[in-house]
Structure formats: structure tokens, C-alpha cells
Amino acid sequence: MEDDLSIPARTVISASLAAAFFIPPAWAVDDIPSVVVTAQSRKQFVQDVPMTIQVLTNKDLDAIGAKDLGDLNGYVPGLVVDASEPTQPGFGIRGVQTGDFGIATDSPVGIYVDGVYTGKTGGALMNFIDVQRIEVIKGPQGTLFGRNSAAGAIAITTNEPGKELDASGHVKLGKYGRANADAMLNIPITDTFAARLVAVRSGSEGWIDNTSTGKKSGGDKDWATRLTLRKDFDAAKLVFAWEHENMEQYGRPAFGVIKDPRLPLGGYTGVYDAAYTANFVNPFNAPLQNDDQGSEGRMFDGATLRFETPLAGMNFTSTTAYRRFSTHNITDNDGGARPDLYLTTLDAKRAHSFQQEFKLSGKNDKLDWIAGLSFYHNNEHQDAGAFVTTGTLDTLSQFAGGQPNFAMLFAGLGAAGLPGIGADTVFSWDETHYSDVWTKSASLYGDTIWHVTPSTNVTAGLRYTQDKKRMTWYVPGRVSPKLDTFLNSFGPLAGLDASAFPSNVIFSTAAQLAGTPVTREKDWTDWSPRLVVDHKLNKDTLLFTSLSRGYQAGGFNIFTPPNPAAPAAAGQDPSFAPEKMTNFEAGVKLALPEWRATVNASLFAYKFKNLQDIQLYSVGTVPTYNVVSSDQKAHGLDLDGRMRITPRVTVFGGMEYIDQTYTRYQRLDAAGHVTLDLGGQPVGTPRLTAMAGVNVNWETMGGRSSLNFQGTHSTAQRCNSDTARLQCLSTAQLKTGGATSKYDLRLGWDSPSSRYGVALLVNNVFDQRYITSLGGQTEQYGAPYAYLTPPRTIAVEFRASL
DSSP: OOOSSOHHHHHHHHHHHHHHHTSOOTTOOOSOOOOEEOTTSSOEEGGGOSSOEEEEEHHHHHHHTOOSGGGGTTTSTTEEEEOSSTTSOEEEETTEEOOOOSTTOOOSEEEEETTEEOOSGGGSSOOOOSEEEEEEEESOOTTTSSSOOSSEEEEEEEOOOOSSOEEEEEEEEEGGGEEEEEEEEEEEOSSSEEEEEEEEEEEEOOSEEETTTTEEESOEEEEEEEEEEEEEOSSOEEEEEEEEEEEEEOOOOOEEOOOOTTTTTTTOOSSOOHHHHTTOOOTTTSOBOOSOOOEEEEEEEEEEEEEEEEETTEEEEEEEEEEEEEEEEEEEOSSSOOGGGOEEEEEEEEEEEEEEEEEEEEEOSSEEEEEEEEEEEEEEEEEEEEEEEHHHHHHHHHHTTOOOHHHHHHHHHHHTTOTTOOTTOOOEEEEEEEEEEEEEEEEEEEEEEEEEETTEEEEEEEEEEEEEEEEEEEOOOOBOHHHHHHHHHHGGGGTOOGGGSOSOSTTGGGGGGTTOOEEEEEEEEEEEEEEEEEEEEETTEEEEEEEEEEEEOOEEOTTSOOOTTSOTTTSOOOEEOOEEEEEEEEEEEEEEGGGTEEEEEEEEEEEEEEEEEEEEEESSSSEEEEEEEEEEEEEEEEEEEEEEEETTEEEEEEEEEEEEEEEEOEEEOTTSOEEEEOTTSBOSOOSEEEEEEEEEEEEETTEEEEEEEEEEEEOOOOOOTTTTTTTTOBOSSOBOSOOEEEEEEEEEEEOTTSSEEEEEEEESTTOOOOEEEEEOTTGGGTOOEEEEOOOOEEEEEEEEEO
16 A cells, blocks of 8 residues: 655655754844853853753743742752642752751751851742742852751852843743732833832642542742842942732641541551551542641841942942741641541741851953852740640550540539530640741852862852851740630539649640740851862863851751759750751863763762751650751762754753762660661661753744753652661552652744743643652650642743833
């Protein structure tokens, strides 16, 4: 049978395909794109920077529809961003990641927006507003940034006002009620004065129905704006920026895996054995039943003033910044709707900080140097609440080997003839823990590049830091007005009144503090060095090696206050030691002009001492949050590259291999005995994370079409004797800790003048779903719950500009 297409027709089609992918269009650029970064506080091409750094431009953010750092999770191998709760985000680089629940801890990953440190609790995960680029820098960065970043830094650079009138806008509409919009207006007021105003709004209804409340969960809603003013002088520049964000959404969904009403008391013995976990249900197939819809919100304001000017043959920069925010996070923490396991938690913070940084830089034929002086003041208040019922307290009592005291009391009163009362009666029981932290930090740092030869540089840096923290704890008694009224009215029938019950149960370790605030203060100092040697074999090949140390101040465990009756020296010490990281790297950066490609690779090894983490586990009867300090070590490989196969086709990718283990990790009980020792075991970080993608451009309808398809992959979590029970679980119903993948697609068209365009965005193309964690605050009682990754989303984006 002959083909339907004749030979001439096939020739025409072949020629058309060849033209589409191999013949350069008018807009094609054949050379390797050069990206300018400021990772070393100097403007340099990224291929000339002797450190492991990955850069995301605004085009990269558009390709995956990223609205904040959480949407980048997986797209920079080795970078982990936990954005399941925006007011309590978690950031990790090369496996160094901690929780950020308490105000007295700092993240080892520093986050900076236009040079201003924002990586503190609720102010760290913000909407992207008119972003120019994001630099992810791995390894300690103490000699280059105003705040020391022990494990790495994320530097976000926004666009400044320009000298041309400009305006643009985007509208994105999609599944689950997704509606995003942003608008930018750039106005040159005079030849030397310009303003730039940006407004961003994002929101969705949510992807799952909460059957207990009849509302949707998993959505988001916030809006933000930034006004930037720029004044140019003869050789100087003054930039002022004001930004505001308001976020308000429902709490994150918690999927219970215990649906059998006989569990957990009927089967949990303190061990997650196969007989018990076999009763778990698959959370993807079970309804969401959160008896508390919860809410999460943030109000943020920030002002930044930056002045740059030449000074006696040098360059001087002054950055002054003020930040304030308030957050609240009320979430269901039992994963179900059972009165005997009801637990809702509150995490509310208020903070305001002031930063001042001075930088002086200069260079000549032999030296390129910078010196900085930084001051940072932060005041923060936190309310940590636990809202339970008397039924929950009965469950806690039974887990400890006791009796359901309230149920027995109410049953007895009901049997005595008291109307409307019985064994199933429950009253609310609220406990709140208040804390304040005052932080003051000052640092002096310098970094000098010595051009030993035209092709060899030696960089030496040193930082001196002085930190001081003062913390106040205040734990009043529980608040249960309906219970107290009932007991004071009818309790005498059983010989009881409200005072017969304990002041606190959840925060019982701090019960002695009721009505008595207590304060402790501590300070730390540190010297952190950096040494780098780089050599250009030729204009396209850079070799480098570095040795650096990072430092993070110590802090306090907000849930383990000292005894106020004892002197500070004699009472329990609630502080923990500073974090210190020693990091070694050796790498190569290659530019391959004949292949229109770049390849970067680096080997690294580090030791991290006193990594601060907050974990929930039992020291006594009731689980409490405790700061765990561990030592870790790791070695691995970072690799990334891109290649323009044809003027219309570009491929890119990256990976990180890491082998990370504990060298010291111990949990202690109330008597000081070791209950868990993970020394020598893996931390849990997957051995391999990778990303890859392809970008294709072609001409359509007189304009330019583009297809961007990219994906991420992570191998299975490495298990240890602590995480194996739930984080690496495999039953007939559910699996956790396995390998994960995600793919995103963007298909767009831009007009001939690029003034307007339309795009189709598909996130999680193949609808791959995973359990991101299985545990939670009721894990200790045999009732864990799960967090799930969202389903596939589809959206259409419209763009227009002047």
C-alpha cells in the first residue's frame, strides 16, 4: 500500500521541520547566555564565580508559574522548601534543614530580598513581587552577607525603577478557583527620578472538601504591593522601597489515617508494629475530616533605604531596613473529628526588626575587596496554644495507664440525677504559652580577591559576629470557663470544685510558671573564615576550591523554661549552643562555545556541629516540643548544565548526590537517660535529587511560540531507627518515604512585538500524588495524620505590556 503523501509533499514537510528547529529565526541568539549575579557582593558573570550557585531568572519562574519559594521545591537540586504552612516555612540546603516553630531559633539558610535579611519565621516565605532573579548559594556565606548563613543563602533581587515609561500585567485563571493577577507601572517622573509600583494578588478555593465543615481546604489567598522610588545623582543613587503583604487562608488539611473507632486505644501499645499499621487507611481514598477548619494569615510591612555613592576612590553603600509582621496559624492537629482526640493548635507571632548595613568596596590591578559592618535588632512575641477537650485529656490519661477521669466523673453525676450530663459530655480546655525574644547582633566582615596572576585568584574572608538574646517565658493556667462554672456549681455533689483539677496538662512541664514570668539572657561571639583559590585554565574553564566556616547563634527552647525559683546559674539551662559548619568544596565551571553549552560541577564535604531542630516527642507522660542538637556530616556532588542544541531547542538539567549521616544525636528522658541514639545512621535526606527540562521555540501566526517541559525527581528517603516506623512505612494501603517525581508544562504564544501573549500552564502533568509526611502531634498516641501533595492543576495566563 502506497503512502498518502507523495515524495514532494514529504520533502516539503521535512524542509518545514528543519526550518522550524534548525534554521535560526530572526530573534535567535547563538552565544551562551551570560547572567550577572552579586553572590560575592560584586557584579560578576555567574560562570566566573568560584562557588556553587544556581540562578533562576524571571523567565524560569514564569515557566513553572512560581508565586513564591515553595513552588521552586525540587527545581534547584539540594534546595528543600516546606511551604505547607506559609507562616511556619522550612528551608534546607544540602540536607541541612530545621523546623522553624519557635521564635528562639534561626534557620541555617539565610533569605535576603535586595540584600535585606528576611529569613526569620513568618516573614521568610513571601510572594514574588517583580523579581529579576534568584540566586541559590550553597555553603556558608558569612563573609558576604549581613547575617551569617551557616548552610547557604537565597538572594532575591527585584527590579528597580527604570528611565522608560513601562507597564505590564498578568492574569492567571485555572482549576480549583485559581485566580492570580499582577500589574506593574514604571514612571520616569524626571530625568533623574523614577517610580515603580507593583501589585500582586493570588488565590484559589482549595483542592479538597472538608466533610466536617462543608468547606474546601488546601487553598491560598494573599495580595501584596511594592512601591519603589529611585533618585539618581551625578554618580550616586538613592533607592527607597516600601512593601506590604496581607495573607489570609484556611489552615492546611490534615488527613487522618485512623478511621476504626476502636483505635487507637484498642490497639496501640506504643509501637507502630505491622499489626497496628495494617489498620491504616489510604488518605487519598478517605474523606478529609478536620473538625477545625483553621486559619492562617500574615500581615507584613517593610521599608528599605539604600544609598550608593563613590567615596575617595571607593564605593560606599548604606542599607537601612525596617520589617514588621504579625502571623496567626490555627490548625487541626488531630486529623479527624473525634471528641476524644480533639486537638487544635495556635501559633501566633508579632515581630519587628531593624537592620543597618554599611559596605565599602574598592579594587585595583591586584586587589578587589569589600568590607561590611552590620547591625540587626529583632523583637518577637509568640503565643503557642493547645486547645483540647476533657475527652482528649481522658485519652491522654489512659495512654499513661490511668483512667478516663472526666468521663467517670460526668457519668457518676449523670447517674446521680444531674440532667444533661453523662459519660460522653465534653468541655473545652485551652492552654497558652507566651514567650518573648529580644535579639541584638553586630558583625564586621571583609572579603578580598587577590589577583595573584592574570589567571589565578586567592580570596580570603573573615567575619566577626557578636550575638545577644534575651528570652522571657510566661505560662498561665488553663482556661476552661464552662468546665469551671459546671464544677463550681455541681462538683460539690462529688466533693470537687475547679481547683481540684490541674492547672495545665499540655504545658505541664511549665506549670510551675503560672503567673510568674521568667527571663534568661545569653550572648555568643564567633570568628568565621573563608579561603578560596580559583584558576582559569583558559577563558572557558574555571577551577576552584574553597574552605569556609559558617556560624549561627545559639538560642532557647521556648517550651522548656527554667525554674523561676532557682538562680539562673543553678536552674535548668534552657539555652543551646551555636551552630557551626565547616565546608570544603572543589569544582569546575566550563563554557563550551562550540556546543553552546555550560557545565558546572563541584564536590563538597562538610561537618555541621550543634544543628538546632525542634521535634515533638515524650520526655515525660505528655509529648512536648524539644530542641534537639545534633552533629552531622555529609559529602556529595553538585552538577548542572544547559545546552542549546539548535537555535530553537535548549535542554537543561541538574542533580545533587549526597550522603548525610549523624555523628551525634541523642534523645534523653526526664531522668537524663538516653532513649534514642542515631549516631552513625542516615539523617534521611535522599541520596539523589535531580531536575531536567527542554525549551522549544518556533514561529506561529507571525509571533513566537514556546514549549517548556521540565520535571524533578528525588530518590527514596533514607531511613533510620527513628523514622522507619512512619516516614518509611509500606503497607497494603499506603506507602511513605518513597521516590517522588513531578512534571510541569508551559505552552505559550507571544505577539510579534512581544507586547501581549497567552500561555497554558499545567502543574503536576501526570497527577503524581505523594504523602509528604506521616506523623503529627497525635503520633505519640497512635493517631498520626498525613500531609498530601496537591493534584494536577491547569491554568491559562494572559499577559500584556506597553
